[in-house]
Amino acid sequence: MLVQFKVRGSLRFVSHAEMLKIFHRAFARAGLKVRHSQGFNPHPKISLPLPRPVGVESDDELLCVQVSGDMSESQIKEKLSEQLPEGCELLSVDFADTAKSIQPCSVAYVVPVKPEYINDKLRARIEHLLASESLIVKRPKDTKNLKFEIRISNFKTLDVRPFLKSLELDNGDIVVECKVTSSGSIRIEEILKLLEIEAETLAAPIKRTKVHWQAA
Secondary structure, three states: OEEEEEEOHHHHHOOHHHHHHHHHHHHHHOOOEEOEOOOOOOOEOEEOOOOOOOOOEEEEEEEEEOEEOOOOHHHHHHHHHOOOOOOEEEEEEEOOOOOOOEEEEEEEEEEEEOHHHOOHHHHHHHHHHHHOOOOEEEEEOOOOOOOOOOOOOOEEEEEOHHHEEEEEEEOOEEEEEEEOEOOEOOOHHHHHHHOOOOHHHEOOOOEEEEEEEEEO
């Protein structure tokens, strides 16, 4: 089953793991049984295929979950909506085949910028990024499995230019579309750093507006 939803307000500060817990508890309170994997350490078959950056709102979140029971899509949507916190709006429930892997292939963000920062410097920066053949960023390494190794550096360098599909100014907003592949993507915080945008530059929360999905 695929559940599409929005994230607004203070709920945008909830982490990926916390959002999964919110839905797991909401399903339980709604009387909907989430299926679990088999084996010695069973875990619920529920996932968010594209983690949302903390602090970012979203119009297009997707939850994949396997449930037991004979409720209709409309009944599940009604019962589940009643158990979700403020800031989480359920958009649709679809009995799709979640046995297949659902993967994102592109994602779009809107970055609202205060009027006084919409200037020639920002426009030039956007043009420079689009014209660049490579955009090198430093990204923290995942060191959770490296505790017995000597760590020379906790950062790695990465060229994120191949992941940047489009970048433009639109009525005071920076609209950016990013490619998502099995090897990764560009992160919204990296986009802000490349654009030299600070927190005080923003007129409102950043919003993830559209994700394109494909079944693998």
